[in-house]
Each structure stands twice: as structure tokens, then as C-alpha cells.
Amino acid sequence: MRTCRTRGWARLCVMLAASLTAEALPAAAQTTAPPAVAGAWALDAVAGIGKVSPDDLNARAAYDATWLNYLRAAQITQEHSGDIRELKDTLPVSVRLTKRIRRNWSVGGGMSVVFGRQASSEGATYRYTVTDPKAQEYQRTFAQSLEVDPLEFEVRTLVPHGLLGFDIGLGRRVRLGGLLAAGWGFAKCTLRRSSISQGGFYVTNHRDDLDMTGEGSGPSADLLLTGRLALTSRVGLLLEGGFAWLNVHDITGTLDRTQRIQDGEASSVELEQASRSEGRWVNQAASIQTSSGTWKGTVPSIGAQGAPLTLSLSGWQFRAGVSFGF
Amino acid sequence: MRHHSPWGVAARTLGAVGCLAVLVGPVPVAAQTPPAEVSGTQAAASDTLLDDTFRIDIDTITATLDWYPASGVVDGTARLDFRMRAGQSRAVFNFTPFATSRTAISRLVLDGRSLGPQSATDVSIVSVSGTQQKFIELLVPLDPAQPHTLTVDYRLGVPTVYPRFSSEVNDIRGQGNEAVWPTLNTPHEMARHLLTFRVHDAQAFRFVGSGQSSFTSSGDVQQWVLDTQRAVSSYSVMFVLLPAADTEYREWLIDGVTVRALAYAGVNLTETQNRLTSWLPELRRRFGPFPAIHGLSLFLFSDTGGGMEYYGGTVTSLSALRHEVVHSYFGCSVVARTYPDSWYDEAVTAWFEETMRGIGHTALPASYRGNWVGARSPVSIGFSTLAYTDGASIMQAIADRLGGTDRMTEFLRYVVGRATFAPFTTFEFVGFLQDYAGIDMRTQFLNWLYNGGEPAAAIGRAISAPGEAKPEDLNPPWFLRRHGQTGGR
Numbered sequence: 001m002r003t004c005r006t007r008g009w010a011r012l013c014v015m016l017a018a019s020l021t022a023e024a025l026p027a028a029a030q031t032t033a034p035p036a037v038a039g040a041w042a043l044d045a046v047a048g049i050g051k052v053s054p055d056d057l058n059a060r061a062a063y064d065a066t067w068l069n070y071l072r073a074a075q076i077t078q079e080h081s082g083d084i085r086e087l088k089d090t091l092p093v094s095v096r097l098t099k100r101i102r103r104n105w106s107v108g109g110g111m112s113v114v115f116g117r118q119a120s121s122e123g124a125t126y127r128y129t130v131t132d133p134k135a136q137e138y139q140r141t142f143a144q145s146l147e148v149d150p151l152e153f154e155v156r157t158l159v160p161h162g163l164l165g166f167d168i169g170l171g172r173r174v175r176l177g178g179l180l181a182a183g184w185g186f187a188k189c190t191l192r193r194s195s196i197s198q199g200g201f202y203v204t205n206h207r208d209d210l211d212m213t214g215e216g217s218g219p220s221a222d223l224l225l226t227g228r229l230a231l232t233s234r235v236g237l238l239l240e241g242g243f244a245w246l247n248v249h250d251i252t253g254t255l256d257r258t259q260r261i262q263d264g265e266a267s268s269v270e271l272e273q274a275s276r277s278e279g280r281w282v283n284q285a286a287s288i289q290t291s292s293g294t295w296k297g298t299v300p301s302i303g304a305q306g307a308p309l310t311l312s313l314s315g316w317q318f319r320a321g322v323s324f325g326f
Numbered sequence: 327m328r329h330h331s332p333w334g335v336a337a338r339t340l341g342a343v344g345c346l347a348v349l350v351g352p353v354p355v356a357a358q359t360p361p362a363e364v365s366g367t368q369a370a371a372s373d374t375l376l377d378d379t380f381r382i383d384i385d386t387i388t389a390t391l392d393w394y395p396a397s398g399v400v401d402g403t404a405r406l407d408f409r410m411r412a413g414q415s416r417a418v419f420n421f422t423p424f425a426t427s428r429t430a431i432s433r434l435v436l437d438g439r440s441l442g443p444q445s446a447t448d449v450s451i452v453s454v455s456g457t458q459q460k461f462i463e464l465l466v467p468l469d470p471a472q473p474h475t476l477t478v479d480y481r482l483g484v485p486t487v488y489p490r491f492s493s494e495v496n497d498i499r500g501q502g503n504e505a506v507w508p509t510l511n512t513p514h515e516m517a518r519h520l521l522t523f524r525v526h527d528a529q530a531f532r533f534v535g536s537g538q539s540s541f542t543s544s545g546d547v548q549q550w551v552l553d554t555q556r557a558v559s560s561y562s563v564m565f566v567l568l569p570a571a572d573t574e575y576r577e578w579l580i581d582g583v584t585v586r587a588l589a590y591a592g593v594n595l596t597e598t599q600n601r602l603t604s605w606l607p608e609l610r611r612r613f614g615p616f617p618a619i620h621g622l623s624l625f626l627f628s629d630t631g632g633g634m635e636y637y638g639g640t641v642t643s644l645s646a647l648r649h650e651v652v653h654s655y656f657g658c659s660v661v662a663r664t665y666p667d668s669w670y671d672e673a674v675t676a677w678f679e680e681t682m683r684g685i686g687h688t689a690l691p692a693s694y695r696g697n698w699v700g701a702r703s704p705v706s707i708g709f710s711t712l713a714y715t716d717g718a719s720i721m722q723a724i725a726d727r728l729g730g731t732d733r734m735t736e737f738l739r740y741v742v743g744r745a746t747f748a749p750f751t752t753f754e755f756v757g758f759l760q761d762y763a764g765i766d767m768r769t770q771f772l773n774w775l776y777n778g779g780e781p782a783a784a785i786g787r788a789i790s791a792p793g794e795a796k797p798e799d800l801n802p803p804w805f806l807r808r809h810g811q812t813g814g815r
Contacts, residue, residue, distance in 0.1 A: 133488035134590055134627050136634060136641060137496065202498050202711065261698075264500070265457055265706035270698035271716075 040100045042108075046238055046321030050090035050114060056283055056309045057153060058086040059298045060191060061120075064148045066288050066295045067195075068124045074291035082122035087153040090116035092244070092317050096163060096181075106165040110181070112222070114157040114246075114313060121149035144199040152192040157246060157313060159185040159220045173230040178223070178242075185220035185246040188213070189253075189311055191300055207260040212300060214253025214281050216311065220246040228323060236323040241316070248311040251281040255302040277303035281311075327497050327653075327672070328632040328646040372704050372751070372781075376664070379454055379461075379705045380510050381414040382406075384517035385473070387560065389507045391491075392524045393567065398486035404507045405477045406517075410470040417468060418452070418461040420504035420511045423482055425451055425460035433479035436464055456703025459500070459511060478508050489527065492566040492625070492641065495634055497657075500665050500707020502561030509560035511707060514663045514749035516557040523550045523567060530570040534588045534623040536563045536637040554637065555619045557747070562658045564636030566625040581606040584621030593626045594644055605648050608682070609655065612735040613742050617659035622651065649679045660742055663749040666702035669709045669775075670755055673717025674738060680718065681731055689723035690716060690774055699752055700776035720774060727765050737762050753781075 065084045072078065096110025125145040131138065160183050167177025191212040198205050224242030231237060255277040262269050283298035284306040300309055389404040406419065423430035424443070428451075431443040441448035441464065450463045468474055484491055495502050502511040509517070525531045525548045533539060537554040552565060566588060576595055578585045580602050589595055602622075610616060618638025625641045633642025635653030642650045657671030677687055698710035710717075725734035740762045741755070750758075756771050772778055 131485055131487050133490045136627060136632055136643070137494045138488075138490050138492065139485055139494070203708070204711075261710075261712070262701065263710055264498075264708040265703070266698070266701035266710070267456065267703065268697065268701045270701045270710055271696045271712060 038100055038102050040325060042098045042100070042106070042323050042325045043095075044098065044110075044238055044321060044323045045093075045095045046240060046319040047091065047093040048317060048319030048321075050092045050116070050244065050313075050315055050317040051088060052090050052116060052155075052313050052315040054087055054153075054155070054189075054312045056298070057155075057189065057191065057300060057311060059283065060193065060300055061086045061151060061153075062297055063286055063288070063299045064151055064193070064195070065122070066290060066297070068122050068146050068148060070288055070290040070295075071126045072124075072291070074126075074128075076126055076128035078127070079125045080123070082149075083120060084122045084148060084151055085118050085120040087116055087118040087155065089118070090114045090155070090313070090315075092319060094319065094321075096161075098163065098165060104166055104168055104177070106167075107163065108165070109160070109162045112157070112159040112161060112181075112183075112220075114155070114159070114244075116156075116313075117152070117154045119150045119152040121147070121151065123147040123149070140201060142199075142201055144197070146198075147196045149194060149196075150192065152190070154190040154192075155187060155311065155313060156189075157185050157187045157220075159183045159246065161220065161222070163222075165226065167226060167228065175226075175228045177226050179226050179240065181220075181222040181224070183220045184217060185248065185313075186215070186217045187246065187248045187251070187311055187313065188215045189251065190214075203264045205262045207258075209258045211256045212253065212281070212302065214251040214302075214311075216248040216251040218246060218248040218250075220244070222317070224317070224319075234325045236325070238319075238321045238323050240320075241318040244314060244317045246313040248313070249308060251309055251311050252279060253281065253302065254278050277301075279303055281309035282306035283309050327634045328642075328649050375704055376512070376514065377411040377414060379418075380512055380515055381411055381416065381418045382408040382474075382510065383411050384408045384510060384515060384560075385557075386518045386520060387507060387509055388520045390522040390524065391506070392526060393484070393491050394526045395486070395489035395491070396527065398484050400482040400484055400491065400506075402480050402482060402507060403477070404480070405475060406508060407473060407475055409473055410468055412470070415467045415470060417464045417466075417474065417476065418510075419476070419508045420459060420502075421462055421478070421480075421508040422460075422505045423480060424462055424508075430482065431478055431480045433477070434464075435475075435477040436466055437468075437474050437476075439466070441466065454705055457706045459705075459707050462508075476508070482506065489529075489531075489569055490567070491523075491525075492568075493564050493636065495561050495564075495636070497561065497634070497665075497668065498708055498711060500709075502559075503563055504560070507560075511561060512705070513559045513561070513661050513665060513668055516559050516661070516747065516749075518557050519552070519554040519560070519563050521552040521563070521565065523552065523565060524548070525567060531567050532570045532573050532575050532588055533565070533567050534586050534625055534639065535565040536618070536620075536623065536639045538620045558637045558658070559661055562635070562637040562661075564623060564625075564639040564641065566641065568625075578602070581610055581616075583616045585624065586621065587624040587626060589624070589626035590628070592629075594629055595626070598624070598626060598644055598647060601644075601647055602651070605651060609652065612678075613655050613739050617654055617742075617746060622654065648682075649675055652679050655742055656738070659746045661747065661749045663751045663754075664704045665707050665709055666699045666704065667709075667750070667752050667755075669699060669713035669717050670752065672709070672713035673721050676714045677718040677721035677725075678735065678738070687718050687722035689726045690719035690770075692770060692773070695773050695778055696775060697777035698775060700779065700781050716774075720771075723770070724759060724765075724767065727767070728763055 061084050092114045094110055094112040096108050098106040098108030100106040127143045130140045161181040163179055163181040165179045167175040169175050193210040195208045222244040224240045226240040229237045258274045260269050261271040279302050281300055281302055284301035284304040286297055286299050288295045384406055386407045392401040428444055434441040434443045448465055450465055452461050452463050493503055504511045528546050531548055533550040535552040537552045539550050539552045542549045574589050576587045578599055583606050620638055623639035628643045630645045631643035633640055633646035633650040635650045635657055637658040640650035652675040656674045662668035698712050725731055728734050728737055741758050756768050760766050
């Protein structure tokens with residue numbers, strides 16, 4: 001059993017107990033109350049974690065993972081290291097100013113910022129010897145290494161929003177309720193990737209660097225359950241969780257790509273090509289022949305054919321913070 | 327050469343698809359600096375480098391190869407008749423089995439004098455700057471004015487999974503017949519080859535190769551003598567021995583060319599004949615008589631896949647047949663001086679064969695800047711696979727300047743007439759174009775293949791090679807075996 005030993009913990013314990021048994025406690029123990037009167041203002045600041053699933057963006061991770069593991073199912077000598085990861089987690093931060101318009105209702109506005117970044121790397125090596133009398137060469141040795149380092153996703157959103165809140169008091173220090181926020185989200189996203197492919201049946205060395213940036217905007221909405229615990233007459237703790245919607249369908253930006261080839265016994269780069277494309281992000285169809293079949297999917301691109309890419313940053317969010325009443 | 331193995335295709339597809347996220351354009355070049363002429367001094371430097379590296383000029387390679395299919399052994403005896411190149415006094419040759427394991431050679435005789443294959447005072451394995459290829463140096467000074475003879479007895483290990491013994495040349499990798507007999511693995515070194523193949527086995531075998539062949543048998547020994555009848559690059563010599571029971575053999579006379587086709591059962595030989603019936607006259611019409619004296623020898627292993635060209639022959643799939651037969655002109659008769667220069671023959675062949683199939687090429691833009699000849703030492707092995715794509719686009723650029731496909735093939739016929747069995751460099755090829763049509767594309771070639779600069783730097787780097795040559799530590803005996811057996815499928 002854990003006991004409340006420090007003064008701070010004791011105070012919190014008292015308040016928690018008081019919130020649950022408010023009616024039973026003597027008046028002397030009820031030191032403060034959350035602001036719940038019409039006209040009261042509150043400035044809230046929260047931060048937490050968000051779960052997102054930007055499938056169109058993460059398609060690059062799926063592609064690269066397939067590319068790196070295209071011979072994984074084959075019975076050959078192989079080694080793997082690292083792990084290509086999708087962007088799944090974000091850090092949402094929100095600041096809002098609300099005014100209680102009735103005992104249970106409040107309105108306000110604020111600004112939310114969401115930041116997400118995922119950088120990962122993975123490598124694979126394959127080696128086998130083909131002994132096939134009916135092939136062009138009876139016996140051939142295949143040795144190849146593939147590496148993606150890094151594959152980096154980054155998203156940032158800025159969402160000014162208005163909000164409507166409803167809550168009810170549970171005891172004198174706790175208020176539980178819900179919050180609906182709606183606004184317009186401005187999103188930026190970045191995809192960076194470097195890969196090296198070496199070997200194969202031939203001595204090849206291909207390097208590929210990709211840097212895509214884009215931005216767009218779209219409607220945003222948050223629907224959250226909120227909990228507020230008064231610490232003092234003006235300061236409270238906030239806990240909230242719910243679902244946040246932000247799907248940006250029109251991302252435009254630039255794509256910079258550099259390819260370098262230095263095969264065989266070349267002592268320096270044989271070919272270096274840099275290109276830049278500008279325009280809308282699209283889902284370009286791609287396929288990979290693997291030892292277990294043909295993988296088909298898409299990769300984010302610009303200047304290629306494909307359906308417009310959707311940057312989906314919708315997902316569950318859990319946030320905690322403080323509230324200042326005045 | 328065309329390579330279409332499943333995993334090769336997969337790997338290339340992956341590489342390509344992996345790069346398909348964006349359609350890539352060439353690097354914009356703000357301004358092109360007019361290049362200086364490649365001076366006679368530079369050309370001489372390149373020649374000096376080649377002479378300093380390869381050192382000997384082989385007249386004839388005579389080899390007897392006794393193959394024991396059941397035991398996976400080939401016992402070879404090879405004789406090289408050669409002279410020293412200008413300014414050279416110590417002979418070198420390439421022979422992979424010895425470079426990786428000195429035990430492969432049992433006897434080494436130079437001008438009647440026995441040398442110790444294991445003796446550090448007689449033989450050294452040296453590395454040369456610019457290439458991974460190893461050279462076996464005979465540490466005996468030789469008279470440059472006299473002809474010399476080197477005799478080598480050796481034993482090779484060959485797979486026993488299936489009784490096949492064949493040339494396994496791969497020009498993209500720069501792998502030639504130095505895996506089978508002592509020679510020099512460079513395109514410009516040409517020698518007549520007299521090769522005797524003796525198969526020690528009860529079952530009947532069939533043979534095709536790059537030259538005139540004769541067959542005799544005695545007991546369980548079947549013997550073929552192959553004569554290339556002229557000096558050819560050693561890496562362009564083809565030989566194939568296969569069980570008769572598993573193969574079909576046809577001979578056709580097509581447009582005056584004797585075609586000997588050996589194929590695994592199931593390969594479509596009717597279609598093979600049909601394709602050659604239209605293709606060989608087309609090649610003769612465009613480029614002149616078929617260059618190989620003996621005709622055309624084929625080993626068709628499949629209906630689909632890649633292929634490898636040889637002098638008057640090819641080991642190929644049916645789908646790559648036309649491509650490989652074009653190489654009988656470009657690559658095996660019209661020969662590049664060095665491996666890096668041999669991009670041209672793939673470029674010509676890919677361009678012509680695909681153009682004839684209706685596959686168009688886009689001319690390489692003037693702004694393109696590549697370095698896929700300049701990045702390689704003249705003594706390096708292999709060439710850039712960009713030859714198949716960007717190289718074909720170079721040929722299209724020439725065709726556009728000349729006025730179309732017919733004018734381009736007329737120019738190529740001029741090259742055949744002028745340079746058959748006279749190895750030339752990339753810049754000599756540019757010179758041919760100037761001589762033929764007065765078109766100077768030297769600037770473009772420097773931009774496309776030498777990064778816009780003079781090739782002097784590459785020559786300068788490589789020319790120090792002989793001075794840097796150093797003894798090569800031998801790999802431990804298990805090295806090859808360990809790396810050769812991992813990951814078998």
C-alpha cells in the first residue's frame with residue numbers, strides 16, 4: 001500500500017478524497033472550488049500523445065520494408081538489421097481560452113499544434129549461389145546489400161479552433177464533461193529517405209536520396225472527454241481524451257531527388273542525377289517482385305500519376321495539462 | 327550481353343521501382359565548357375598504360391582440356407605463344423584459378439625452363455591499380471625481341487550437379503575465359519585459339535563453339551578440336567559441352583551462314599530458325615557479310631531470359647537471340663580497346679535491335695552529364711550497364727544528327743569496314759563519325775561519358791599502376807569454398 005507522505009501528496013489525497021466524499025467532509029477541509037460560474041474565464045494548456053495513421057504517407061514505409069525484405073521468404077543466407085517504422089505517434093499541444101457562459105457550458109477558442117516525427121533505418125544482405133544447368137551461366141553467386149537509412153517522416157499541424165464545452169460538477173473539485181472543437185488545420189509534412197543498393201549478380205552501387213516537403217490545409221474537429229480537478233481556487237489539472245479529425249486532401253510541395261551510380265570497378269561516381277518536381281502529392285502506384293509474390297502498393301510522389309495523397313492525421317489523443325481560472 | 331535471370335530482373339526491378347518515386351531528369355548544366363582535344367600524348371599514355379599492365383602480345387593459345395564429368399575435374403594443359411610488348415621484360419597473364427589458389431597449377435614452363443608455381447622467386451601474384459583483376463607475373467626477364475612460350479598444366483574444379491562444361495563469360499562483370507585457361511582478359515588482346523576438349527565419359531556429348539570444330543572419339547573419350555581460325559579476344563571464345571541425350575542439335579544454312587544450334591529439349595528451334603532467317607539477311611544488308619569465318623554457333627538454354635555474345639556464337643535464350651547475334655558484328659568483331667570502351671557495343675546493339683523491333687529511343691540530351699567511361703581505369707574490367715539505356719540514347723543522338731536509322735546503320739557499316747578486329751577507343755569511335763560525316767560530337771561525348779572533362783585524369787591515375795603493383799596475399803584455401811557454398815538455393 002502506498003501512503004501519502006509528503007505535504008503535496010497529502011494535499012492531493014485530501015482533495016481527491018474530498019471530491020469523492022464532498023458531502024461528508026467538514027466544511028473546513030473544502031478549501032477551494034473550480035470556477036463554475038457564468039462569466040468566469042479559463043486559460044487551458046494541455047499536451048499529450050496522439051495516435052495517427054497517415055496511411056498514404058506510411059505507404060513509403062510499407063514499400064521500403066517490402067523492398068528490403070524481398071528475399072526474406074527465400075531459403076538463402078540473409079541478415080537483417082534495424083526496422084523500418086511508420087509514423088504512428090504525435091505530440092499534440094493545445095492552448096485555449098474559454099469563457100463559461102452558463103454553469104455547465106463554456107465557449108472559447110484556441111490553438112492546437114501537433115508534431116510528429118519518425119526516423120528509422122533498416123538493412124538487409126542476401127547471398128546465395130545458383131547452380132542451374134539450364135541457366136545462362138551454370139553457376140552464379142548473388143550477393144546483395146540493401147539499406148534504407150534514414151526513412152524519416154515529419155508532420156506539423158497548426159489548428160486555430162473554436163470550441164464548445166459542457167461539463168458537470170462531480171463534488172466540488174472535479175468536473176467531468178466533453179469538449180467539441182472545430183477549426184481549420186494547416187499541415188506541413190516531410191518525407192526524407194536515403195537508400196543504398198549494392199551488389200546483386202553484378203557489382204552495383206546505387207544511392208538514392210529523396211526529400212519531399214508539402215503543405216496543405218483542411219477542416220479539423222476534436223471531440224474530447226474532459227476532466228478537471230481543482231488544485232486551488234484558480235488552478236486545476238486537466239485530463240482529456242478523445243478523437244481528433246484532420247484529413248488534408250490537397251498537399252502541394254516539392255520533391256528533390258538525387259541518384260548516384262557507381263558500379264563495378266568505377267573509381268568515382270559514374271552518374272549523378274538531381275531532379276526537382278513541384279506540385280501535388282500523389283499516391284504513385286508501385287510494385288515489387290518478392291520471393292513470395294508480387295507486392296503492389298503506392299508511394300508518395302510528385303509529378304507522377306496517381307490519386308491525390310491524403311495526409312490523415314486523425315486519431316485518438318490523450319492530453320493532460322493545467323487550467324488557470326480568472 | 328543480356329541478363330534476364332529471375333532474380334536479376336527482380337533486383338533490377340526493385341532498383342528501378344525503388345527509384346520510380348519520381349521521374350528523373352538529367353542534371354541541368356548551366357554551361358558547357360568546350361573541352362580540349364584528346365591529345366596524342368594522352369592516347370599514347372593510355373597505350374603505355376595498357377602495355378605496362380598487360381605486357382605481352384599473345385599470338386596463339388593452345389589448350390587441351392580433359393573433362394571428367396563424373397568427378398567434376400578438368401585437367402588442362404595450355405600453351406601461350408607470345409611476344410613482349412614494347413618496353414616490357416616480365417610476362418604477365420590472367421588465370422583466375424591460380425590467382426585464388428596456387429595449387430591449381432602443377433607445372434609451369436617458360437621457354438623450356440621449369441618454374442615453381444609456388445616459388446616466390448619465380449612467380450608473383452600482383453594487383454594493379456584500377457582493377458580487382460589479379461595478374462600472375464613471371465619473375466624471369468625475357469628478351470623483347472624473341473618469341474616466347476609458356477606452358478601451364480593445371481586442374482580445375484567444375485560443378486558435378488549436371489554434366490555441363492561451357493564458357494561462362496560475363497562481360498558486364500568483366501569475367502572472361504581466364505577462368506578456364508591462361509590468357510589476358512582485355513578486349514584488345516586478341517589471339518588465335520586452338521582448343522581441344524576431351525570428354526571422359528560413357529554417355530554421348532554434343533559440342534558447339536566459336537570456330538571450326540572437328541570430332542573424333544576413342545573408347546570413352548570424345549574429342550573436339552576448336553579452331554577460331556583467326557585472332558579473337560579471349561573472352562569472346564565460346565564452347566559448350568552437353569549430354570546428347572538432353573539436347574537437340576540442328577544445322578541450317580541461312581543467307582550463306584552456317585548455323586549450328588544446340589539446345590535443351592523444349593526450346594523452340596523452329597522459331598529460332600524463323601528469326602534467323604529474317605535477321606541474318608537484315609544484318610548482312612545493313613552491316614555487311616557475317617564476320618565469323620565458321621558461321622554462327624548457338625547454345626539455346628531457354629525460350630526466355632538473357633544471353634551472352636561470343637565470336638560467331640552465343641549462349642542465349644530465344645528472346646535474346648537477335649540481340650546477341652548483332653554482337654557478332656559489334657563486340658566480337660568490331661572490338662573495343664578496353665572494357666570501359668566496350669559500352670559502345672551494347673549501346674549499338676541495344677539501339678539497333680530495339681529500333682528494328684519498333685522500340686524508339688530518345689536522344690540523350692546535350693545537358694546530360696555522365697562519367698561512366700571516365701570513372702573507370704582503362705585496365706578495369708566490366709562496363710557500365712547504363713550502356714543499354716543511356717548508351718542507346720547516345721546512338722539515337724548520333725542517328726538524329728546523321729538523319730535517321732538508315733543513315734546511322736550506314737555509318738555503323740562504315741565502322742565495321744574500318745575497324746573489324748582493330749580495337750578502338752571511345753574517342754576513336756567519335757573520330758570515325760567525324761571522318762564519315764564531318765560531325766564532331768567530341769564535346770557531347772566528353773559530357774556524356776567523361777563528366778565534361780578530359781580523360782587525362784583517369785589515365786594519370788592508372789598509369790602509376792605498374793609502379794604500385796604489389797604482391798597479393800593469397801586467400802586461405804577455404805576462402806573460395808566457404809563463399810561459394812553459402813546460401814545455395
